[in-house]
Amino acid sequence: MQSNSLQSVVKLSPAAAVSQTRTFILNMKRTNIILSSPIRLLISISVLVTVSFSSCRENKNFPIPPIERMQEYTTSKQYPATFAAESIEEWRKQIPEVQNIAIKSTADGQVDSALYFASESDRKKPLLVVLHSWSSEFLQEVSLPYAHWAKKYDWAFIQPNYRGAFETPEAMASDVAIQDIVDAVHYAMEHDHIDSSRVYLVGSSGGAMTALVAASRHPELWAGVMAWVPVFDIVDWYQFNLNYPHRHYNDQICAALGGEPLPDTEVAKEAKQRSPSTQIHQAKDVPIFLAHGINDLLVPPSHSIRAFNILAAPEDTISQEQMDYIVAEQALPPGLDSTATDKYFAQGDPPVVFERSSNNVKLILYKGVHDMAYNPSLLWLNDQRKRQ
Secondary structure (H helix, E strand, O other): OHHHHHHHHOOOOHHHHHHHHHHHHHHHHHOOOOOOHHHHHHHHHHHHHHHHHHHHHHHOOOOOOOOOOOOOOOEOOOOOOOOOOEOHHHHHHHOOOOEEEEEEOOOOOOEEEEEEEOOOOOOOEEEEEEEOOOOOOOOEHHHHHHHHHHHHHOOEEEEEOOOOOOOOOOOOOOHHHHHHHHHHHHHHHHHOOEEEEEEEEEEEOHHHHHHHHHHHHOOOOOOEEEEEOOOOOHHHHHHHHOOOOOOOHHHHHHHHHOOOOOOOOHHHHHHHHOOHHHOHHHHOOOOEEEEEEOOOOOOOOHHHHHHHHHHOOHHHOOOHHHHHHHHHHOOOOOOOOOEOOOOOOOOOOOOEEEEEEEOOEEEEEEOOOOOOEHHHHHHHHHOOOOOO
């Protein structure tokens, strides 16, 4: 009985716990149980330490402010760092609590890095998985606004390396790279209180391509996937880049695949297996937001449109003729009906020129180039919940 009484003390407020401890000791005396002074002192200290720890834990459950747009961050193009900027010092300067962690792959045992942030609150929190872009690695600084959001609204944040820049066989949406992303999710779930109905994935360019592959391979994980200017098909993008020999992307593709992905070759087959084009249909039950600049000359908007067409209802698809017009003219063709507004886009975001939603997929074409807007991503993801 006395043990149960003592255990109940730690559930009280600090003042009540002290009072209850005194009562506990008096009751022990009344039942002729002799407590020496050191034992009484030890009980009191133990209770106070436990209560103090519990009180601190409660204080770490800070109030979450109402969700609102970030005024200081708009797009990755406007962010005061290039896509190539990578610095752990900058991350620790802006997010002192961020951790540079190591995660062992369950696929091949390789240990790779990730940036991780989560508050010490004990409430269940969403998890935001951010994927670096094509030529970068896990310290990519343009992801910092996502981490600021996570800190403000008590989300967990993780940015895995998933084998680094897309220039080795293990990188570029390989099987082990996709498993690294899954392992990053499991790491967060094992180390913090993660709401499994609110696990989100976001990426741009190569990161968006990989996000779509991860959604296809593991649709059970994601409550929402945000893909900015994704590469839809590596073979097609390789052919497109032949028109731009000064670009380094084709050299990276060949390095990752072990050769040129020419039609009807084993290398091309491998490239297709790493592309959303061959598997995005498996993500039909995942809420997916595709966003693409109508003026994008790096990855044509046809890549997002083709992904949309696979996931949308047949009556909502965009024809090949309309797609060709959009790419060639950087404008909407006559007769392509749509709304030019979206509730997730506002002042400071790229202007919307086309929006269409069908089934679980949403497509935005905006006036702009190869870019990523933070607020539409986070506001849309915040509204998503995984269907149970």
